[in-house]
Amino acid sequence: MIDTRPLIVGAGPAGLRAAITLSDAGLHPVLVDHAPGIGGAVYANLRAQPNLTPKLTREARILRQDFDRVRPRVDLRLSTAFAAFDQTGTALLTGQAGMMFKPRAVIFATGARERIQPRPGWTLAGVSSAGALQIALKTTGTLPLGRLLLAGTGPLLYAIAAQMVAADRPPVAVIETGNPLRHPLMALRLPARVLTEATRYIGQLLLAGVPILSGTDLTRIETRNGALIAHTSRQGRWAEISVDHIGLHDGLARNDFGISAEMTGQTPVFQAGDCRSVLGRWAAEEDGKRAAEQVLHALNATPGRAAIAPDQRFIKTQTLLAKLFARAPALAAPELPDDTVICRCENRSLGDLKQALQTASEQTQTTARTLRLTERFGMGPCQGRQCLDWVAALTPDTTSFADLRGNRWPIKPVRVRDILDAPDFTADPSHQDLK
Amino acid sequence: MQPTDSYDLVIAGAGIIGASVAWHATQRGLRVAVIDAKGPAAAASGASDGAVSVASKRPGLMANLADASLCYAREMAQHNGILKGIFHPRPTFIFARSAPESAALDRLTRMLHDQSLSVSIHQDGAAQTSAISGLGKDITRVIELQGEAHMLGYQATHAYLSAAKCDLFWPRSLEAYEPGPEGVRVFTSAGEMNCAQLVIASGIGTMGLLPNVPMIARSGQLIVSDRGPASEPNLPGPLTSAAYLLDKTANGRGDAGLPVVIDPLRTGQVLIGSTREDHGTERQTDIAIVRRLLHSAVGCLPRLAERRIIRVFAGVRSASLDGLPIVGALPEEPNVICATGFEGDGICLSALIGREIAAHLATGQSSPDLAALTPGRFSSQEAIPA
Numbered sequence: 001m002i003d004t005r006p007l008i009v010g011a012g013p014a015g016l017r018a019a020i021t022l023s024d025a026g027l028h029p030v031l032v033d034h035a036p037g038i039g040g041a042v043y044a045n046l047r048a049q050p051n052l053t054p055k056l057t058r059e060a061r062i063l064r065q066d067f068d069r070v071r072p073r074v075d076l077r078l079s080t081a082f083a084a085f086d087q088t089g090t091a092l093l094t095g096q097a098g099m100m101f102k103p104r105a106v107i108f109a110t111g112a113r114e115r116i117q118p119r120p121g122w123t124l125a126g127v128s129s130a131g132a133l134q135i136a137l138k139t140t141g142t143l144p145l146g147r148l149l150l151a152g153t154g155p156l157l158y159a160i161a162a163q164m165v166a167a168d169r170p171p172v173a174v175i176e177t178g179n180p181l182r183h184p185l186m187a188l189r190l191p192a193r194v195l196t197e198a199t200r201y202i203g204q205l206l207l208a209g210v211p212i213l214s215g216t217d218l219t220r221i222e223t224r225n226g227a228l229i230a231h232t233s234r235q236g237r238w239a240e241i242s243v244d245h246i247g248l249h250d251g252l253a254r255n256d257f258g259i260s261a262e263m264t265g266q267t268p269v270f271q272a273g274d275c276r277s278v279l280g281r282w283a284a285e286e287d288g289k290r291a292a293e294q295v296l297h298a299l300n301a302t303p304g305r306a307a308i309a310p311d312q313r314f315i316k317t318q319t320l321l322a323k324l325f326a327r328a329p330a331l332a333a334p335e336l337p338d339d340t341v342i343c344r345c346e347n348r349s350l351g352d353l354k355q356a357l358q359t360a361s362e363q364t365q366t367t368a369r370t371l372r373l374t375e376r377f378g379m380g381p382c383q384g385r386q387c388l389d390w391v392a393a394l395t396p397d398t399t400s401f402a403d404l405r406g407n408r409w410p411i412k413p414v415r416v417r418d419i420l421d422a423p424d425f426t427a428d429p430s431h432q433d434l435k
Numbered sequence: 436m437q438p439t440d441s442y443d444l445v446i447a448g449a450g451i452i453g454a455s456v457a458w459h460a461t462q463r464g465l466r467v468a469v470i471d472a473k474g475p476a477a478a479a480s481g482a483s484d485g486a487v488s489v490a491s492k493r494p495g496l497m498a499n500l501a502d503a504s505l506c507y508a509r510e511m512a513q514h515n516g517i518l519k520g521i522f523h524p525r526p527t528f529i530f531a532r533s534a535p536e537s538a539a540l541d542r543l544t545r546m547l548h549d550q551s552l553s554v555s556i557h558q559d560g561a562a563q564t565s566a567i568s569g570l571g572k573d574i575t576r577v578i579e580l581q582g583e584a585h586m587l588g589y590q591a592t593h594a595y596l597s598a599a600k601c602d603l604f605w606p607r608s609l610e611a612y613e614p615g616p617e618g619v620r621v622f623t624s625a626g627e628m629n630c631a632q633l634v635i636a637s638g639i640g641t642m643g644l645l646p647n648v649p650m651i652a653r654s655g656q657l658i659v660s661d662r663g664p665a666s667e668p669n670l671p672g673p674l675t676s677a678a679y680l681l682d683k684t685a686n687g688r689g690d691a692g693l694p695v696v697i698d699p700l701r702t703g704q705v706l707i708g709s710t711r712e713d714h715g716t717e718r719q720t721d722i723a724i725v726r727r728l729l730h731s732a733v734g735c736l737p738r739l740a741e742r743r744i745i746r747v748f749a750g751v752r753s754a755s756l757d758g759l760p761i762v763g764a765l766p767e768e769p770n771v772i773c774a775t776g777f778e779g780d781g782i783c784l785s786a787l788i789g790r791e792i793a794a795h796l797a798t799g800q801s802s803p804d805l806a807a808l809t810p811g812r813f814s815s816q817e818a819i820p821a
């Protein structure tokens with residue numbers, strides 16, 4: 001069998017809406033997600049354990065209903081990772097429903113990834129990303145035992161904090177680097193539904209007595225007597241908070257890691273949702289539809305329909321949010337001590353990076369390749385997801401994130417056995433049987 | 436030292452070959468500048484395995500050169516030598532899965548016996564008797580060699596360039612040169628430089644610079660695993676299929692099997708290589724081929740199935756038409772020295788080539804051992820009517 005069905009990677013709002021749109025046009029897309037259920041990060045409760053009867057928002061319900069309607073036409077492959085796509089047009093899926101095939105078109109709807117700024121102690125046990133806590137809460141209803149603290153910056157922190165309150169596990173505090181509450185007039189320019197949501201979250205936090213320490217940096221974490229001590233600083237005033245678990249979150253970035261137009265050869269490839277531009281779930285759904293229409297256009301499956309430009313409203317909202325949360329001066333890496341771990345996979349510190357940059361001279365820049373090969377940044381199992389943003393930020397004149405990351409596959413580490421187990425539906429004579 | 440634009444020697448290419456020439460030339464007191472279009476180890480030297488291997492060479496000249504380079508590199512790794520901590524001696528395990536592969540092992544045995552080389556056979560027998568446990572049932576015979584080593588190209592490049600007291604410039608490409616009575620005028624992407632002698636060690640980039648030196652690009656794909664469980668001992672040395680030896684001979688490997696090499700890195704990771712494709716697309720890695728290589732690797736060492744792959748990448752080997760490196764002064768242009776065409780052997784040969792070119796530059800005498808590598812061999816062939 002030669003399989004050329006279009007592939008959609010990611011079953012969040014963008015991917016689901018893309019699948020619905022393609023199915024409605026009569027195609028049979030393959031929809032793959034490494035999670036065991038649909039919904040992505042924001043509607044992760046769509047895959048909650050059966051004993052948790054989750055409250056679904058109206059949007060989530062509609063999305064679910066629309067998807068259920070087209071479900072028979074979609075080849076949904078869960079607990080299955082998209083591992084690679086090469087210049088021959090071959091895609092490799094691995095895991096529960098892995099396979100190799102040659103999709104006629106690909107939509108990446110892989111969402112956003114969390115950014116976490118390195119700080120002394122961020123690699124200690126008990127410190128995780130705030131997003132990881134949220135996914136655990138949404139899918140299993142549980143959180144780590146003991147006192148919880150959230151720190152970093154960005155709207156998502158408040159959403160997570162409010163969800164913790166709703167689960168009866170309010171955090172000890174929310175430490176916010178920015179000063180979003182200081183600009184009420186600017187905030188009023190946000191679209192009504194964003195504002196309503198934000199007000200609701202903040203209201204829930206105030207009601208539960210969760211202090212929001214804005215304009216405050218979490219500068220350092222250490223362990224003392226089995227507890228985590230968070231050292232905070234607000235305009236030069238220092239404080240300590242003793243907790244058991246810390247969730248860090250410093251904003252979102254496109255999760256287009258290792259995915260770029262260059263890797264894809266002849267096959268039409270589109271990005272949709274936060275993966276293309278971090279504009280949130282409402283924009284993502286519209287964008288999924290847009291990407292699907294682009295695929296239909298590229299495959300001539302509909303009478304030539306031009307791509308729709310990204311919706312300006314969503315862009316305005318995000319720009320405004322960014323301004324609200326911006327703070328001067330930002331916690332800049334040069335303020336960090338040299339022994340701060342930047343790359344936890346290969347245990348490389350800020351000092352290592354500085355030293356590598358020092359050996360360069362006016363005539364020789366430290367190249368992305370040297371930072372990778374010799375200094376080992378981005379070479380560990382996380383493939384640089386954690387460190388390369390910061391390495392690129394600290395070497396603005398010499399390297400770019402794209403240089404540092406490159407387009408190597410697999411997109412995430414994958415077991416050899418899983419690569420070998422994936423059945424081959426490319427029917428490519430050059431592939432020669434494995435046996 | 437302020438950089439000037441006048442040098443005894445300009446080297447175009449900061450791969451392992453250019454870097455080795457640079458360090459050896461500064462040891463002889465030459466004023467040296469190294470320029471590179473991208474940066475150190477930007478091409479093959481940063482995208483290769485690091486086998487310093489004699490066994491994989493063609494009997495005769497190549498095996499002798501590899502052996503000489505191996506012995507010299509071993510010396511440079513001792514005491515406080517430049518390659519200390521970079522050149523690592525280790526055993527090599529070469530195995531056979533088929534009759535043609537076993538025949539290749541017999542030929543290897545003969546070569547090691549006939550040529551007096553520093554590499555020797557420690558053991559030759561059935562898979563069960565080898566020092567590596569858990570070999571796959573496809574493997575029928577394993578030869579363990581003593582005397583070979585591992586050296587990562589980018590580490591050696593970095594060591595040579597950091598220790599060489601010379602001027603480094605990148606990104607800066609060699610675009611053209613003009614030999615004259617007082618030396619060579621060098622035209623680069625960032626202005627002109629003058630030097631007494633120019634070394635072109637630009638790997639595959641040499642193709643565009645010296646159109647009369649015929650070369651082919653042969654790309655190779657490599658796979659890197661994670662570190663594996665702490666309880667799992669890494670291999671003591673590389674597991675190399677005898678098909679890999681056949682790959683380098685005129686007849687090729689035929690039905691001997693895929694030329695897989697499973698090479699343990701010092702980090703605990705494993706590097707699995709490598710393919711040999713006749714194209715030069717550095718970025719092209721291909722799922723079907725990688726899968727076949729992995730399948731073959733798991734057949735040889737089943738426990739690899741549980742490792743995770745974290746990266747697949749490709750490098751481009753610059754090969755000559757006759758399989759020999761291209762080293763020496765250009766015909767008619769005694770001040771322009773070419774050093775390229777090392778195909779899959781540049782890491783291994785880098786120590787010797789650096790030393791010999793530096794000696795040639797400093798003394799004007801070229802080593803008789805390298806005479807067969809002269810770029811002149813291509814132009815003289817042209818003179819013979821077909």
Ligand SMILES: Cc1cc2nc3c(=O)[nH]c(=O)nc-3n(C[C@H](O)[C@H](O)[C@H](O)COP(=O)(O)OP(=O)(O)OC[C@H]3O[C@@H](n4cnc5c(N)ncnc54)[C@H](O)[C@@H]3O)c2cc1C
Pocket residue numbers: 447448449450451452453470471472473474475476477478479480481482483484485486487488588607608609610636637638639640641644654655656657708709749750751752753774775776777778779780781782783784
């Ligand atoms: C997959 C693979 C596996 C290998 N495994 C082994 C092995 O196990 N053992 C072994 O001995 N060898 C191995 N090799 C071969 C080895 O990597 C090469 O022979 C060696 O690195 C060649 O070094 P070089 O300095 O000649 O060229 P390169 O490393 O290619 O360096 C050339 C440099 O020149 C620069 N350049 C190009 N054009 C210009 C210009 N116009 N101006 C200025 N600079 C320029 C480039 O940017 C580059 O930095 C392998 C190769 C590959 C691809």
